[in-house]
Every structure is written in structure tokens, then in C-alpha cells.
Amino acid sequence: MAVREFAERGADLELVGIQKRFPGFTAIESLDLTIPAGSFFALLGPSGCGKTTTLRLVAGLEEPTQGSILIGGADVTNTKAHERPVNTVFQSYALFPHMTVLENVAFGLKRRKVRDAVSRAHDALKLVELDHISQRRPQQLSGGQQQRVALARAIVNRPALLLLDEPLGALDLKLRRQMQLELKTIQEEVGLTFVHVTHDQEEAMTMADTVAVMNKGAIEQMGAPEELYDLPRTAFVANFLGQSNLFAGEVVGTSGDALLVDVAGTRIAVPTARAQRHTGEVTIGVRPEKVVLHTEAPAVASDRNALGPGRVIDVSFSGVSTQYLVDVPGAGTLLVFAQNVGHGPVAGLGAEVWVDWHVAHGFGLVDEPGTVARFAADDSTESIAVQRREALVAELEEG
Structure with missing residues (x-):
């Protein structure tokens, strides 16, 4: 049959x-x-x-x-x-x-x-x-x-x-x-x-x-x-379907086909066509696998966004990739997924780093700005990150 x-x-x-x-x-x-x-x-x-x-x-x-x-x-x-x-x-x-x-x-x-x-x-x-x-x-x-x-x-x-x-x-x-x-x-x-x-x-x-x-x-x-996954409309979708880095800021202008958003004094560009709101206070984001980790300040480029310097507060090896938590003053804690194509992690715990990503990979949410999680983490992940951050701060202060 x-x-x-x-x-x-x-x-x-x-x-x-x-x-x-x-x-x-x-x-x-x-x-x-x-x-x-x-x-x-x-x-x-x-x-x-x-x-x-x-x-x-x-x-x-x-x-x-x-x-x-x-x-x-x-x-x-x-x-x-x-x-x-x-x-x-x-x-x-x-x-x-x-x-x-x-x-x-x-x-x-x-x-x-x-x-x-x-x-x-x-x-x-x-x-x-x-x-x-x-x-x-x-x-x-x-x-x-x-x-x-x-x-x-x-x-x-x-x-x-x-x-x-x-x-x-x-x-x-x-x-x-x-x-x-x-x-x-x-x-x-x-x-x-x-x-x-x-x-x-x-x-x-x-x-x-x-x-x-x-x-x-x-x-x-x-x-x-x-x-x-590529274009979530709300913070809930962005953080439930995968993980996301989210930032709140005010739209301060445009550059070509992109909005310019002030995030803690740094202008972050997001494609206008990929943003749900175009004026006032907005929430924008980027997926962690789209973010690149650098041990030196990256060259300025019109098609890339950059934040830093920040500190690596957690490193988690998962086989095909390594997960980093990077604390950037003003911008908050960013999650970065780096493919393990070389030997060992790109940066160790406590290292000074910068992050950047292609403008085309960003997205803007429909949500009213407010207190937003930078990424979705369960309680155990968040607890470990907080503990390591506190230990790192204490170590740096002693040094």
C-alpha cells in the first residue's frame, strides 16, 4: 500500500x-x-x-x-x-x-x-x-x-x-x-x-x-x-527561542539604512528594516554567536558595532564552542559564543576584551524599554556568574 x-x-x-x-x-x-x-x-x-x-x-x-x-x-x-x-x-x-x-x-x-x-x-x-x-x-x-x-x-x-x-x-x-x-x-x-x-x-x-x-x-x-530566531519581535521571544544580548537606549539619528542608538555613550547601529520601533527609547539586540571577541580594540568600521573594553567574568567550554560572559561598563553583561576552531579559549577569566558584530545582524524589538535581561540564563548559570564576578572584582581590588 x-x-x-x-x-x-x-x-x-x-x-x-x-x-x-x-x-x-x-x-x-x-x-x-x-x-x-x-x-x-x-x-x-x-x-x-x-x-x-x-x-x-x-x-x-x-x-x-x-x-x-x-x-x-x-x-x-x-x-x-x-x-x-x-x-x-x-x-x-x-x-x-x-x-x-x-x-x-x-x-x-x-x-x-x-x-x-x-x-x-x-x-x-x-x-x-x-x-x-x-x-x-x-x-x-x-x-x-x-x-x-x-x-x-x-x-x-x-x-x-x-x-x-x-x-x-x-x-x-x-x-x-x-x-x-x-x-x-x-x-x-x-x-x-x-x-x-x-x-x-x-x-x-x-x-x-x-x-x-x-x-x-x-x-x-x-x-x-x-x-x-533571526528576527524576534519581543524580548520574550528573543530570550526564549535561544539567547540574546539586549540593550536599551535612545534613537539619536540615522546613518544610511540604519538607526543609531545611544547605548551607555556608544552609538550602536541597527538596520531600520529590522527594527520594530524607530524613535525614542528602544530595545535592540544581537545573538551571542554573531558577536566576536577581541583581545585588542578592533578597527573602527562603518558596518560593525563595537563595545569595550570589558572583563571576562566567566568562561564555559561546551565542546564545539566556548561561552564567555563579558562585563562591559555601562552596557552590562554580554554573552558571546565562540567556535572552537583553534587551541584553547580566546581569552581567560579576568582578561580585558572588546566585542563587535556586523550591523546587519542586529534587531530592534517592539517592547517598551525597561529592565531587560541581557541574555536568558537559568538560576544556576546566573548564580555562578555572580559568584565568579564578585571573586574577580575582589581579586582585582587586592591586586
Whole structure:
């Protein structure tokens, strides 16, 4: 059987004016969203942002407070979960331990008295390359194999829409990356509409055609992964989808196609076309891998921005790159990623350095200026950096 014959054609998903309130709080304020048929769509955001609630609303496991849900143009808002052309793959897999792999995949079809249930189950297992172990039980499988069985069980029902709720969260890093690629390949082969909920930025960017970054029950920005990463519109997106160096300053003029922003007495240029706001106080930024570290003041160039001198307050080796934290008076702490193409780090802890980057790599945010994090760091990273900075300051004062 041809792969295209395996599943029904994916369907559009439309959420119109969706709101979901629980006692004491609102999970989703107002959500309008259209996901085209056959696409791989990711809802990305931190815990509590509303992404799982959105998935449960689509699946029929929750009812919206107001708004409509349409699948393939049909309003399913008041349709029960089992009557919707939707299947969900959960992080827990939820396989029946007393059944074989084949029996797990065929279970739903047999309950609906589908005539060729076993044959279709074998086809689904062939698609995920597990038909050769169809007689094993779930406990005899690895985590990755169990995940693929759960996927086969969902696909075999030929849903118009497949929902993935953190499906790779229980896997180790290496297997998770392998399964990201396999899931994307399977989605392209069967042509279903996949909606994937995750808090893992790399997972969303690796697998999805379109990513919607959610925050506090609303979508902050939506687009292709490379678009969101290269040109974030808000500080939340800039720091949740990767890491960013952000600066606040006043627009003091223009130079050609660029705005000039005063950052602690230094004029930083950002392309006008890549800036959301063009007057007054603004927030601008640059990704850490675009920043170059120098042990001497770089030559002045019209197409590059430069800051310094500053002090290296943390050095972290990660294999392919080294991460530096550089404290620049007035500008704050900058994060720099340097590829390890030579021997050892470019600069050591406490070294005096300068940083620069190409003007074309900068971006301007829509946010009102305020207290903004220079980069996104978890508590442990921030704590270590503070401790090392204090130790370095004390050492320099003694010297």
C-alpha cells in the first residue's frame, strides 16, 4: 500500500476567538489561529503559558469558555473527543502492557470493528519500522521503540489531525534528537497535520514548519523557525527561542539604512528594516554567536558595532564552542559564543576584551524599554556568574 493511501489527507485547524477560564485564572485570553492542512506546527512556550490547554481544547478534553474550533472547515466545538478526527500521542505513551505491539496498534480499530484491523496495524508498524517486533510486549522495548509504537497506534486510525503532547520528553538526549528527525520524516510521508506542544526550543525548530511562541495565554510571535530566531519581535521571544544580548537606549539619528542608538555613550547601529520601533527609547539586540571577541580594540568600521573594553567574568567550554560572559561598563553583561576552531579559549577569566558584530545582524524589538535581561540564563548559570564576578572584582581590588 502506498504511503499516501495510508492516512486520510490532513485537515486545516482553525481556532476562532478561543478563551479558556478556570476558577481563579484565565489560561487563554483570546486566541485566533489557523494551521494549514499537512503542516507540522509547534506550540512552544514555558510551563503555564497555555499550550497544553490549547491542545486539550482541540482534542476535546476541555471545553472553551468561548470561541470556536474548526477541523477541515467543520465546527467541532461541541463534538465529543472520540467523535473528532483527532488522535493524541502523549509523553507517557500509555501502551497496554499485557498486549503485544501489534495488539496495541490494532486495539482501536478492533473496537470499532474495522474489518482489516490487523493488516492496517502491520502497515502502521512498517511505517515506523517496527513490524519485525510486532509480537513483543511494551516492556521488552526501548523508550524510542515505545514512542514509535504509540505513534503507529495514533496514525493507524487515519486522523485528520495528530496532536503530540511533549512526546519525546521521556527520552535521553541522543535518542530524542534521533526521534525528532524520524517524526519529521514520518509526518512528511503520511501528509497528516501535526500539532506539537513542547517547551524545548531545539525540538520545535528542528521539527516544525511553523512555530508559535506562546506566553501568558497568547501567541507572542509566529512564523518559520529561522524567521523567529533571526528576527524576534519581543524580548520574550528573543530570550526564549535561544539567547540574546539586549540593550536599551535612545534613537539619536540615522546613518544610511540604519538607526543609531545611544547605548551607555556608544552609538550602536541597527538596520531600520529590522527594527520594530524607530524613535525614542528602544530595545535592540544581537545573538551571542554573531558577536566576536577581541583581545585588542578592533578597527573602527562603518558596518560593525563595537563595545569595550570589558572583563571576562566567566568562561564555559561546551565542546564545539566556548561561552564567555563579558562585563562591559555601562552596557552590562554580554554573552558571546565562540567556535572552537583553534587551541584553547580566546581569552581567560579576568582578561580585558572588546566585542563587535556586523550591523546587519542586529534587531530592534517592539517592547517598551525597561529592565531587560541581557541574555536568558537559568538560576544556576546566573548564580555562578555572580559568584565568579564578585571573586574577580575582589581579586582585582587586592591586586
